Ligand code: G3H
Ligand code: 13P
């Protein structure tokens with residue numbers, strides 16, 4: 001099975017009331033943990049790479065790792081996706097590098113400009129059979145002025161604008177601001193996502209796939225391990241898994257998860273360092289980190305509802 005685009009995956013996810021997990025990769029261990037999990041659970045997969053990941057690991061290394069993952073798992077449909085591309089040039093680079101999907105995040109720009117840049121990316125990407133995710137509204141944690149739910153709620157996607165945006169830009173999926181934010185410190189108290197916004201957009205754009213960024217749950221198990229072994233993440237709080245389940249049953253077809261991967265890896269590395277201070281072999285701490293990622297991702301695939309759906313998404 002070669003790499004695939006998002007079209008069939010999103011169609012099946014929409015119809016089936018589930019969402020595809022889009023996991024951020026930065027190195028071999030993270031990639032292996034994720035891919036081993038989807039292979040066991042027979043789930044479709046989106047592997048996404050941020051600009052930061054490319055700067056850290058070099059795109060050629062990441063593509064080579066993904067290439068092996070694809071060859072080793074011929075039954076798993078895998079999308080390679082650029083996460084938060086911030087200009088036409090960056091998106092073009094990833095299209096030229098062979099990615100099957102790109103995100104243009106021009107959400108900081110005024111509506112007209114966002115449409116213009118997104119349309120430019122769509123025109124180029126579609127010539128190469130590459131799908132385009134765009135963003136409307138502002139998510140916390142990346143967009144500078146938006147840091148938490150209090151701010152996030154002021155920047156929710158406007159459903160009317162979403163219709164105009166999708167029609168004029170021609171994008172294939174839309175990341176919406178519905179109360180989530182990036183990173184480990186999303187909320188100060190029990191969060192409430194704007195399901196009404198998701199539903200209103202879905203009513204106006206029937207069948208159109210939506211994307212939920214900032215969807216890590218900041219799992220207690222890993223937060224506790226990190227804090228037990230010398231870390232300091234006391235106020236970390238994420239999106240409850242019940243909320244993810246609910247969104248996945250609605251029009252949300254792609255759910256982005258990075259922080260939960262980072263925390264699983266960090267928790268296990270901290271645990272090994274604390275329990276075995278003489279350890280100096282990276283395989284002895286990266287290995288447990290990779291195992292923790294695998295188990296965590298397996299669990300997420302059931303929350304998203306995409307476990308067992310690989311065959312129908314090919
Ligand atoms: O959306 C952001 C992702 O978590 C990627 O973060 O730019 O630090 O790689 P990064
Ligand atoms: P988290 O920080 O919640 O994992 O979100 C990741 C993300 O949205 C990547 O685009």
Ligand code: ZN
Pocket residue numbers: 084182213214256
């Ligand atoms: Zn994001």
